[in-house]
Amino acid sequence: MKIAILGYDTEGRSSYDYFAAQGHELTICDQNADLVVPEGASAVLGERYLDDLDRFDVLVRTAGLPPRLILEKNPTVASKVTTQINEFLRVAPTKNVIGVTGTKGKGTTSTLVTRMLEAAGKTVFLGGNIGVPPLSFLGELGEDSWVVLELSSFQLIDLQHSPHIAVCVMVVPEHLNWHTDLNEYLTAKAQLFAHQTASDVAIYFAENQTSQQIASTGQAHKIPYYAPPGATIDNGCISISGQVICRTDELQLLGTHNWQNACAAVTAVWQVTQDVAALRSVLTTFSGLPHRLELVRELTGVKYYDDSFGTTPETAIVALQAFNQPKVIILGGSDKGASYDDLAQAVASGNVRKALLIGDESGKIHTALHKAGFSAFEAGGDTMEEIVGKARDAAAPGDIVLLSTGCASFGMFQNYKDRAAQFIQAVQALA
16 A cells, blocks of 8 residues: 655654555655655655645554644545554554543553553553554554553544543643644543443543543443542542552652542553552552652752643642642743633742743733732743752742743743753752
């Protein structure tokens, strides 16, 4: 077949390797005119990379490319478009697949699920939005293998298959600069559940109505968490089906928001195994993923935390709520179409000593903070060294300096990882 690989990023490279191994005639299509492609590969690069796609039999869309951009130039090709996730779910030799989506906590939940299953003796592969294309480990799977997929709305918007167990954590508006509107974002999330049958399982956050609505899309058996019969918080303990897994004060993950992620993971894994010891061992040792409330350093009584992965106002709010101490918080970045009103209220009531505003969204955050009656803010600066220097000067012993911007990173930084790396470097350089 003649196949176009639309977008040659990490996922696109994996898709290229997979289809090339099957002997198909491939063409790489990417907007980067300077992209380096494999020797001998056919490629269409630059601004016309989406032209004349109807000449191909299959179009493999990379997650970051909105389907509408493909169809605007090629209105007859909808039936030809697929994705890495669709192909994986179509051909995977195992049906033991757990998919996790939502706005906040899906990466942490997916990792907890993976580690719990491993602790229970299962062979487990973790992939998807967390950075590992699942086709890259397809050849290693057996019928008894388990696969955990963290899935974003970009990957789900045109999903054609659903996993056996699907989990929806907290959902709030996000990526409204990518989606046409909020309804499209929510509809994309719902595709994780839309193709489930009565023999499948749909797990949702009981205290988030949107999560419940999304999980109700398909025909699967519905199980809430944070409410029976899923995992709950009772008397300071995480419990399920009358079994105490661990106390909340034994969790290594910071913040009460991570109680939700722990309960989501326990509920999902409970459908596979009731190995209490395995679940407990993970919850009492796992301290979190990189750039999620990660302690960088303590200097002169001030602790510096990297929460660069949090790119929405809601993630900044839960980061603020994770600490009772006075805080200096770094806010701002590039636009994702979000409102900052709730974040401003959280800052105003959250024992914040100073807010340092950075990036293109600093003006909007300034306005929201002023509206909330909070005036202890100032411009953070144009470099991370300057920003961290101002944070150090504003903080007192016992304070927290928190990089939790509530925004995407583009503009000042390449991505959230670059922002984190520059923050860590600047903090480590403090004397």
